[in-house]
Amino acid sequence: MKAPNFSYVKPKDLVEVLALLEQHGGSAMPLAGGQSLLAMLNLRLLTPDLLVDIGDLNELKNVAVEQDTVRIGPLVRHVELLRSPLIKQHLPLLSKAIAHVGHVAIRNRGTIGGSLANADPAAELPACVVALGGTLLLESRSGRREVVASEFFKGLMETDLRPGELIVEVRLPKQSTTKRWGFSEISRRHGDFAVVGLVALADIVEGQVSNADLVYFGCADRPKQAMGVSAGLQGCRLPLSKIEWLPDAIQHDLTILDSPGWKAKTKLHIAAVLTKRLLHTMNA
Ligand SMILES: Cc1cc2nc3c(=O)[nH]c(=O)nc-3n(C[C@H](O)[C@H](O)[C@H](O)COP(=O)(O)OP(=O)(O)OC[C@H]3O[C@@H](n4cnc5c(N)ncnc54)[C@H](O)[C@@H]3O)c2cc1C
Incomplete structure (x- = not known):
């Protein structure tokens, strides 16, 4: 199937993105890596009037460590998390899990923000972020709010995101060096959803x-x-x-x-x- 008609914009900054999302309400959707959204458009499961491509927002692409917290921008791609020495050092659980997300082509484009917003119940990253006690920073034109990951996921592909809101940061406490951790999944083939x-x-x-x-x-x-x-x-x-x-x-x-x-x-x-x-x- 082919996607329904939609308009497309690629703003240069966050202010413009948030203004467009507010102006168009539920009929505009952010586009990150497109690995889930474009498939859903092609299947006509979603019919937004406007796609707001957030791919140029460089301020949402960083991984940084601040005291006991690892701050991850929502546009950090799966492959970048996989290769990040900071993630390997401070969040080895996430580093291990990310290798199970899809296949190389998916990991090259897909982002952590897109995966969390998509909220597939069989996806690896939402489970890791909940287990690690993460917090999501959400921003709209009305301001910013923090939501703990365990309360962000509301149901089947449903989240606490309100119209006009964007995930602008994922905050994860560094893993304790004494606590043991493990990740495992059964899937039909490596890289399939669990x-x-x-x-x-x-x-x-x-x-x-x-x-x-x-x-x-x-x-x-x-x-x-x-x-x-x-x-x-x-x-x-x-x-x-x-x-x-x-x-x-x-x-x-x-x-x-x-x-x-x-x-x-x-x-x-x-x-x-x-x-x-x-x-x-x-x-x-
Ligand atoms: C064949 C295939 C296999 C896959 N296998 C797996 C797998 O095994 N495990 C797994 O976890 N995932 C898997 N995925 C999904 C993949 O991880 C996606 O990359 C991810 O779910 C969505 O990320 P994205 O950046 O591509 O987001 P997009 O597709 O661009 O967006 C997804 C949704 O999130 C919204 N969104 C994106 N960014 C933000 C933001 N910052 N704030 C608010 N909303 C936002 C969009 O509006 C859209 O609703 C697979 C996908 C495919 C096509």
């Missing part, structure tokens, strides 16, 4: 787990923290010898539903096995 994925952070001392923070993706309508599973893991020794309780606990936290090609029961089984395996590797 069928089930898990991002985990935990204290593990002499094989004993505490303060586990688990965010599953590809399972519910958004990346979800599994508080009940975390509580159940408190004090458990690794490797986990019994995981019979895990599917029920995961289901209680995530409410996995049947989806095309996947029974909820199968996904739950995969999620439980992934949890056991990932924690085991984190203890190595």
Whole structure:
């Protein structure tokens, strides 16, 4: 299919972008890497009147470290995150996860801001940003506001973004050097969206787990923290010898539903096995 007709502008600065987004309300959409938006236009799932290409806003392309925080501009591309020594040093979890986002061609154009705004429940970056305790800085002509990542994702491809707002920064606390972390996903082929994925952070001392923070993706309508599973893991020794309780606990936290090609029961089984395996590797 071909995209419906739309107008296109490529403003030179943020002031102009925000003015256009306000002026056109919901009928204008920001265009970043275009890797999701253009596909959705071609499928006619979206019919904006105006695309506001934000690709010239150089102020939104930086990665910087300020005290304990890593500040990432929304236009930083996946490939740049993958190659960034700052990300590797301070956010090794993100560095590992990004290699699973799509394929080379997608990573060469796709941006972190686009991925977060797109809010695909099976995408890697939203889950990482939630697990790492990130905050999003949103700006419109009315001003700026901060939203914690766990509250930014509202449902299936739904976010807290209001008409006229742009993600202008992603702030992530540097990963603690003592906390163990892990990332794993099951997908049909490397680079495909996850069928089930898990991002985990935990204290593990002499094989004993505490303060586990688990965010599953590809399972519910958004990346979800599994508080009940975390509580159940408190004090458990690794490797986990019994995981019979895990599917029920995961289901209680995530409410996995049947989806095309996947029974909820199968996904739950995969999620439980992934949890056991990932924690085991984190203890190595
Ligand atoms: C074949 C294929 C495979 C893929 N596989 C994966 C995968 O395995 N994992 C994965 O996570 N992703 C995958 N993707 C998606 C890819 O990561 C996209 O790059 C990403 O989701 C969107 O980023 P983008 O910069 O291309 O955004 P765009 O496509 O330009 O925009 C996406 C949406 O975000 C909005 N937007 C963009 N930037 C901003 C901003 N700063 N503020 C507010 N709104 C904004 C746009 O208006 C649009 O609604 C895949 C895509 C394709 C085509």
